[in-house]
Amino acid sequence: MAKYLLLKHYRSASAPAPIACEPMDQWTPEEVSAHMQYMADFATRLEGTGEFVDGQALSPEGTFVRYDGEGRPPVTDGPFAETKDLIAGWMVIDVDSYERALELAGELSAAPGQGGKPIYEWLELRPFLSAPPTITE
Amino acid sequence: MDADEVLLRTLTPTVIGILVRRGADFAAAEDAVQEALVEAVRTWPDDPPREPKGWLVTVAWRKFLDGARADTSRRHREVLVEGEPEPGPGEAADDTLQLYFLCAHPSLTPASAVALTLRAVGGLTTRQIAQAYLVPEATMAQRISRAKRTVAGVRLNQPGDVATVLRVLYLVFNEGYSGDVDLAAEAIRLTRQLAATTSHEEVAGLLALMLLHHARRPARTGPGGKLVPLAEQDRGRWDTSLIAEGVEVLQTALARDRLGEFQAQAAIAALHADAATVEETDWVQIVEWYDELVRLTGSPVARLNRAVAVGQADGPPAGLAALAGLDPGLPRYTAAAAYLHERKGDPATAARLYAEAARSAPNLPEREHLTRQAARLNAQLRG
Numbered sequence: 001m002a003k004y005l006l007l008k009h010y011r012s013a014s015a016p017a018p019i020a021c022e023p024m025d026q027w028t029p030e031e032v033s034a035h036m037q038y039m040a041d042f043a044t045r046l047e048g049t050g051e052f053v054d055g056q057a058l059s060p061e062g063t064f065v066r067y068d069g070e071g072r073p074p075v076t077d078g079p080f081a082e083t084k085d086l087i088a089g090w091m092v093i094d095v096d097s098y099e100r101a102l103e104l105a106g107e108l109s110a111a112p113g114q115g116g117k118p119i120y121e122w123l124e125l126r127p128f129l130s131a132p133p134t135i136t137e
Numbered sequence: 138m139d140a141d142e143v144l145l146r147t148l149t150p151t152v153i154g155i156l157v158r159r160g161a162d163f164a165a166a167e168d169a170v171q172e173a174l175v176e177a178v179r180t181w182p183d184d185p186p187r188e189p190k191g192w193l194v195t196v197a198w199r200k201f202l203d204g205a206r207a208d209t210s211r212r213h214r215e216v217l218v219e220g221e222p223e224p225g226p227g228e229a230a231d232d233t234l235q236l237y238f239l240c241a242h243p244s245l246t247p248a249s250a251v252a253l254t255l256r257a258v259g260g261l262t263t264r265q266i267a268q269a270y271l272v273p274e275a276t277m278a279q280r281i282s283r284a285k286r287t288v289a290g291v292r293l294n295q296p297g298d299v300a301t302v303l304r305v306l307y308l309v310f311n312e313g314y315s316g317d318v319d320l321a322a323e324a325i326r327l328t329r330q331l332a333a334t335t336s337h338e339e340v341a342g343l344l345a346l347m348l349l350h351h352a353r354r355p356a357r358t359g360p361g362g363k364l365v366p367l368a369e370q371d372r373g374r375w376d377t378s379l380i381a382e383g384v385e386v387l388q389t390a391l392a393r394d395r396l397g398e399f400q401a402q403a404a405i406a407a408l409h410a411d412a413a414t415v416e417e418t419d420w421v422q423i424v425e426w427y428d429e430l431v432r433l434t435g436s437p438v439a440r441l442n443r444a445v446a447v448g449q450a451d452g453p454p455a456g457l458a459a460l461a462g463l464d465p466g467l468p469r470y471t472a473a474a475a476y477l478h479e480r481k482g483d484p485a486t487a488a489r490l491y492a493e494a495a496r497s498a499p500n501l502p503e504r505e506h507l508t509r510q511a512a513r514l515n516a517q518l519r520g
Contacts, residue, residue: 001247001248001251001270003271046276047273047275047276047279048279048283049279049280049283050248050249050252050272050276050277050279050280050281050283051276051280052272052273052276053271053272053273053276054273094248094270094271094272094276096246096247096248127499129498129499129500129501129504130499130500131312131500132364132500132501132502132503133311133312133500134310134311134312134321134350134351134354135310135311135346135350135402136469137367137405137406137409137442
């Protein structure tokens with residue numbers, strides 16, 4: 001088994017898909033609900049297959065923070081509302097193979113948008129670094 | 138782990154076997170025993186039973202009947218229990234062996250087989266298994282339920298394949314250690330228990346392999362989980378009694394002259410264990426055992442490890458030549474190449490390869506180890 005992080009990137013300007021997708025606030029309420037329901041159903045289904053670990057949605061606006069020297073408060077930058085690549089959320093899965101992880105990421109990327117059509121959302125698939133195995137030689 | 142917990146885990150497969158003999162199907166029996174275990178963990182500390190096994194059987198059977206209350210066949214089951222003799226020791230061992238086969242059934246995915254084995258044969262709770270594998274309890278519960286549905290049609294008296302069971306136990310052992318359940322120790326316990334029910338040479342081979350690697354555990358990690366490679370380990374911290382036991386189990390198996398991959402791997406581990414210092418390692422014999430392992434398995438990973446051993450036995454150029462025919466995409470190929478180049482006296486190539494290997498390392502301690510190697514050589518190159 002291996003754990004993977006599915007990062008849901010929302011790339012408004014660089015979507016290669018043939019579907020031109022407007023921001024969510026331009027969808028109908030039913031379309032928004034259908035999109036959310038798809039995510040929830042996906043998570044429930046993965047729990048049923050014994051592959052779900054965790055998942056959360058993130059606020060689109062974040063703040064950059066860094067240390068600024070002894071005795072000084074941290075420096076902050078942002079928020080950047082106009083970013084071209086924001087991370088809308090994430091999910092962690094625990095699956096038997098990389099192929100299975102790809103398959104699931106593809107399914108999650110097909111979440112419905114306007115008109116009930118898949119939004120072709122980009123997902124980034126990142127393997128977790130595991131514990132070291134006992135036997136290596 | 139306290140004595141009660143050890144006892145509960147040991148009794149689990151026997152009690153499942155008794156319930157199945159009384160007419161319960163495996164899935165229901167397993168659920169009932171799991172419920173009884175949870176109750177035992179809760180009540181035994183204040184109210185220890187006089188007969189732990191009898192207590193478990195009684196409580197598990199009651200749980201089973203509770204679960205089957207709506208079932209019209211309940212009366213039939215109660216009739217069945219009348220006059221059903223307790224299985225003898227031989228039958229109990231057979232029952233346990235059958236459970237190993239069922240939980241490692243080829244229709245299960247590796248992860249499902251591991252989870253089911255730890256619960257039904259190992260007597261771990263779903264929560265403990267979930268914690269050990271860092272997934273939510275609900276997910277692990279579903280993984281186990283699905284596994285039980287998958288094997289629902291399998292009859293418990295069918296002979297199984299020991300090799301599939303060994304692969305599952307190997308996976309549990311190799312997962313190492315996380316959470317409050319020591320999976321490596323658990324894998325050893327389950328392999329010992331299996332060795333007590335069958336005289337298969339490879340079961341002994343796997344048990345020896347586990348004992349010999351477990352013996353090195355105290356020396357394998359430094360402060361902060363830092364990886365200490367074999368050559369740098371403080372051999373005084375190796376567990377000599379585990380080594381002695383592993384060597385004895387291995388020798389008994391080898392004497393029967395039915396070699397298999399786990400015996401060959403254990404032989405390699407035994408040769409490392411036998412060397413008081415890294416310089417005393419008998420690399421020529423280790424290469425011979427890798428030849429056997431490659432012959433037995435054809436595994437590319439075995440060929441890779443063989444190339445490293447050849448580098449020790451016949452010098453780095455020979456090791457690099459042995460490496461040359463292998464797929465560079467193999468896990469740890471680049472790390473092995475880096476090591477051989479450094480020993481050949483080419484620190485610049487080695488540093489570059491160590492850094493490359495670090496980027497594709499599958500776990501954090503290995504990545505940090507490889508990064509430190511690259512950093513050490515780069516500092517040396519800067520003078």
